[in-house]
Amino acid sequence: MLCLKRVTAAVILSVTCATVGCSIPPARTAEEKATDAATAAQVEDALLADPTIYARHIDVRVERGTVHLGGFVWSSEDFQQAKNDAASIPGVNSVETEMELMRGGVSGTSR
DSSP: OHHHHHHHHHHHHHHHHHHHHHHSOOOOOHHHHHHHHHHHHHHHHHHHHOTTSOOTTEEEEEETTEEEEEEEESSHHHHHHHHHHHHTSTTOOEEEEOOEEOTTOOOSOOO
């Protein structure tokens, strides 16, 4: 009985280690970091250049070509337009939105 408990514990430990070890992505290379930084700058420029949205409260983070938009926007149209602007940049694989919708704010200018 004691042997069965030890074997069961060893199997559970092995499965847990394999699962955790496989779920952690490898560290980004210097080249990936530079590419992501350049992409983030392009996304920020596109958002600020878009006269249809107020983008000063949108945060941009890029990781391996996936753009993460945070912060907040004033309307559902701004929300969608920010996603579209980010997706239009070459090198963007996908856009994840973590923005909040704040009703009743300033809209229509990025300056």
